[in-house]
Amino acid sequence: MSLTKTLLAGVALTALTGTAALAEPALIFDLGGKFDKSFNEAAYMGAKRWADETGGTYKELEMQSEAQREQALRRLAETGANPIVMTGFAFGDVLNQVAPDYPDTKFAIIDMVVEQPNVQSVVFTEEQGSYLAGIMAAMASKSGTVGFIGGMDIPLIHKFECGFAQGFKAAKPDGKVLINYTGTTPAAWNDPVKGGELAKAQISQGADVIYAAAGGTGIGILQAAADEGILSVGVDSNQNHLHPGKVLTSMVKRVDNAVYDAFKNGVEPGVKVLDLKAEGVDVAIDDNNKALVTPEMQAAVDEARAKIAGGEIAVHDYMTDNACPVQ
Amino acid sequence: MDLNTVLQILDSAVRLMTPLLLACLAGLYSERAGVFDIGLEGKMLMAAFSAATVAALTGNVWLGAMAGLLGALLLAAVHGIASITFRGNQLISGVAINFLASGLTVLLGQKIFGLGGRTPSLTPGAELETQVTPFRAWLSGTTGPDTAAALTATPRFGEITLPLAETLRGVPVIGPLYAEVISGHTILVYVAFLMVPLTWWVLYRTRFGLRLRAVGENPASVDTAGVSVTRLRFAAVAIAGLLCGLAGAYLATGLSAGFVKEMTAGRGFIALAALIFAKWRPWGALGATFLFGLLEAVANRYPNLDLGVITVPSMFMNALPYILTVIILAGFVGRAIPPRAGGEPYVKER
Numbered sequence: 117m118s119l120t121k122t123l124l125a126g127v128a129l130t131a132l133t134g135t136a137a138l139a140e141p142a143l144i145f146d147l148g149g150k151f152d153k154s155f156n157e158a159a160y161m162g163a164k165r166w167a168d169e170t171g172g173t174y175k176e177l178e179m180q181s182e183a184q185r186e187q188a189l190r191r192l193a194e195t196g197a198n199p200i201v202m203t204g205f206a207f208g209d210v211l212n213q214v215a216p217d218y219p220d221t222k223f224a225i226i227d228m229v230v231e232q233p234n235v236q237s238v239v240f241t242e243e244q245g246s247y248l249a250g251i252m253a254a255m256a257s258k259s260g261t262v263g264f265i266g267g268m269d270i271p272l273i274h275k276f277e278c279g280f281a282q283g284f285k286a287a288k289p290d291g292k293v294l295i296n297y298t299g300t301t302p303a304a305w306n307d308p309v310k311g312g313e314l315a316k317a318q319i320s321q322g323a324d325v326i327y328a329a330a331g332g333t334g335i336g337i338l339q340a341a342a343d344e345g346i347l348s349v350g351v352d353s354n355q356n357h358l359h360p361g362k363v364l365t366s367m368v369k370r371v372d373n374a375v376y377d378a379f380k381n382g383v384e385p386g387v388k389v390l391d392l393k394a395e396g397v398d399v400a401i402d403d404n405n406k407a408l409v410t411p412e413m414q415a416a417v418d419e420a421r422a423k424i425a426g427g428e429i430a431v432h433d434y435m436t437d438n439a440c441p442v443q
Numbered sequence: 444m445d446l447n448t449v450l451q452i453l454d455s456a457v458r459l460m461t462p463l464l465l466a467c468l469a470g471l472y473s474e475r476a477g478v479f480d481i482g483l484e485g486k487m488l489m490a491a492f493s494a495a496t497v498a499a500l501t502g503n504v505w506l507g508a509m510a511g512l513l514g515a516l517l518l519a520a521v522h523g524i525a526s527i528t529f530r531g532n533q534l535i536s537g538v539a540i541n542f543l544a545s546g547l548t549v550l551l552g553q554k555i556f557g558l559g560g561r562t563p564s565l566t567p568g569a570e571l572e573t574q575v576t577p578f579r580a581w582l583s584g585t586t587g588p589d590t591a592a593a594l595t596a597t598p599r600f601g602e603i604t605l606p607l608a609e610t611l612r613g614v615p616v617i618g619p620l621y622a623e624v625i626s627g628h629t630i631l632v633y634v635a636f637l638m639v640p641l642t643w644w645v646l647y648r649t650r651f652g653l654r655l656r657a658v659g660e661n662p663a664s665v666d667t668a669g670v671s672v673t674r675l676r677f678a679a680v681a682i683a684g685l686l687c688g689l690a691g692a693y694l695a696t697g698l699s700a701g702f703v704k705e706m707t708a709g710r711g712f713i714a715l716a717a718l719i720f721a722k723w724r725p726w727g728a729l730g731a732t733f734l735f736g737l738l739e740a741v742a743n744r745y746p747n748l749d750l751g752v753i754t755v756p757s758m759f760m761n762a763l764p765y766i767l768t769v770i771i772l773a774g775f776v777g778r779a780i781p782p783r784a785g786g787e788p789y790v791k792e793r
Contacts, residue, residue: 149549149559149560149704150559151558151559151560151561152559153561157559269758295746296743296746296757297746297757299761300758303705303708303709306703306704306705306706306708307706307708308699308701308703308706309462309694309698309699309706309708310708310739310743312698312699313455313458313459313698313739313740313743314743316455317451317455317740317743317744320448320451321744332561332703332704335561335564335699335701335703336699336703339564339566339699339700339701342566343566343700358564359566359568360568
C-alpha cells in the first residue's frame with residue numbers, strides 16, 4: 117500500500133515537474149513547410165531569433181496533411197506548451213473548436229481572426245505592402261503590363277493581388293495587371309513547375325514584372341522570370357537573394373517579428389494588426405536589388421509609405437467586402 | 444486570338460505534356476504486362492529529387508539525370524519485388540511507394556543540404572557554387588582544371604535550338620511553328636516524343652512486345668509456352684521505372700531548377716488518367732497527354748476563358764482531364780478495357 121502510494125506520489129511529482137519544465141512555447145508550421153523560403157520560413161526565423169537570444173527551447177511541428185491540424189493542436193496543448201503559435205489562415209476553424217478546451221493555454225494565430233478569450237489573432241495589412249510593391253513594379257515595367265501569380269485561390273491572397281493592383285494603377289493608370297492563381301487545393305503552394313509555366317504564359321502576354329504570392333510555388337515563378345530576363349517580386353520573406361539583380365523587391369511580411377514577440381512577451385488575447393506604420397509589412401531593399409531601385413522609385417515608395425501611414429491613402433482591403441475596386 | 448498566341452499555348456502544352464507522356468508510357472509498359480502501377484507519382488518524385496541532388500552536388504546535369512533514372516529504378520525494384528516475387532497487392536505496393544517517396548525525399552534532402560527538403564537552385568550562383576566546389580576540386584585533381592570546370596558548368600538541361608529554326612522562321616505558318624513549338628525544348632522533350640513510336644514498335648513489332656502483351660492478358664498461356672512470366676513482368680516494371688526517371692529528371696532539371704518537396708503535384712495520377720483515356724495504347728497516350736497538356740496551357744493563359752455565351756473558369760479546365768476519364772470509363776465514348784490479367788499476381792499451377 118505504502119509502496120503504491122510512494123510510487124503514485126513519485127509519478128505525480130514527475131508529471132508536475134514535467135509540466136513545469138515543458139511550459140515552453142510552440143510553433144506550428146502550415147502545409148507549405150518550414151523552409152518554403154517564404155511565409156513559414158519567416159516564422160521559423162522569428163522563433164530561431166528568440167531561441168538564440170534567450171537560449172530557450174521551443175517545440176515545433178510541421179503539418180503534413182489537412183487532417184493533422186486538430187490532433188497537432190491538442191497534442192501540443194496537452195503537453196503543456198504555452199503559448200502555441202500557428203501560421204496560416206487554415207488553422208482558424210480548428211482553433212475555434214480547440215481553444216475553449218484549454219482555457220489555460222494561450223494561442224496565437226497568424227493571418228486569421230479567431231475570437232476566443234485565450235487567442236491572439238495577428239493580422240498583417242498585406243494590401244499596404246503590396247501597394248508599395250505595385251508602385252515599384254509600375255515604375256520598373258517598360259511594357260506597362262505586369263503580372264500577379266497567387267498560390268491557392270483564397271481571399272487572403274486576393275488581398276495581396278488587390279493591393280498590388282491598386283499601387284500599380286496609382287502609378288500607371290492605363291497599365292494592365294495579368295492575374296493567375298496556381299490552384300484551389302493546398303498543393304498549389306508547392307508546384308514550382310506550374311508556377312514557372314504560369315509565369316511564362318504571362319511573359320508571353322507582355323508582362324515584365326511578376327509578383328509571386330505563392331509560397332513554394334514562387335520559387336518556380338522567380339526562376340522562370342530570371343530565366344526569361346524579366347523582373348519578379350518576392351513575398352513574405354526577403355527573397356531578393358534568390359536571384360540577385362533579377363528580383364525587383366520582396367513584399368516582406370514580418371511574420372518573424374510576430375512570432376518573436378509572442379515568444380518573448382507572451383500573448384495578449386485580441387486582434388493585433390501589424391500594418392505599415394508598425395513595420396509589419398514593407399518592401400525589402402538590400403544589396404541584391406539596390407541597382408534596380410532608381411532614386412525616383414525610392415522617392416515614390418517613401419511618399420506612398422508616408423501617405424499610407426498618415427491615412428492620406430487608404431488601400432482597400434479585399435477581405436472586408438470580397439471585392440477589389442481596381443481591375 | 445492570333446497565330447502567335449496559338450503557338451505560345453502549343454509551346455506551353457508541349458512542355459506541360461512531356462512529364463505526363465513519359466509517366467503515361469511508364470504506366471503503359473507496366474500495366475500491359477499485368478502489373479498495375481499507381482506508384483508513378485512516387486517514382487517521379489524520387490527521380491526528381493535524385494536528379495536535382497546529384498546535379499547540385501556535381502554541377503553536371505547528365506550525372507543528375509543518371510541518378511534520377513537510378514532513383515526511380517530503385518523504387519520500381521521495390522514494386523517488382525513486392526508485387527511480382529511476393530505476389531503482394533499491386534495497388535497497396537503502389538500507394539506505399541508514393542508515401543515512401545514523399546517522406547524519403549524530404550528527409551534525405553534535409554540531411555544533405557539542410558534546406559528543408561529543397562535542393563539548392565540549379566542556376567549559377569553562390570548557393571550552387573558552395574555545393575559543387577568539393578566535387579570540382581576532386582575532378583580537377585584527376586582530369587585537370589579546365590576539364591573539371593567544363594564538366595561542372597551545366598547543372599541544368601538547356602534549351603536546344605533545332606537546326607534551321609531561325610532560317611525557316613520567315614516561312615508562313617510552318618516557320619514559326621517549327622521555331623516556336625518544335626524547336627527550343629530540352630533534350631528530354633525530344634526523347635519523350637521519340638519514345639512513342641519506339642514503344643509502338645516494341646509492343647507490336649517485336650517478340651518481346653508480343654510476350655509482354657500476352658503476359659498482361661493471359662499469363663498462364665505464356666507460361667505454358669515456356670516463357671518466364673516473372674522475368675517479363677520485371678522487365679516491364681524496370682522500363683516503367685526508367686521512364687518515370689526521365690519524367691522526374693525533366694521536372695527538376697529541365698522545367699524548373701531544383702527540387703521542391705511534393706513538386707510532382709499529382710502529375711503521376713493525371714498520367715494514370717491519361718493512360719485510361721488512351722486505352723493503354725502508345726499513340727493514344729500521345730494524344731491524351733497532349734490534350735491534357737493543352738487544357739492546362741489554355742487554363743494558364745486564360746484564367747477565365749470567355750466563350751461568348753459562358754465563361755469557363757480555370758478550375759473547370761483543370762478538372763476536365765478527370766471528368767473526361769470518368770466519361771471514358773463509363774463507356775460513353777468507346778470502351779476502355781484494361782489488360783485482363785492486370786492487378787493479379789501470377790501463381791503457377793501445380
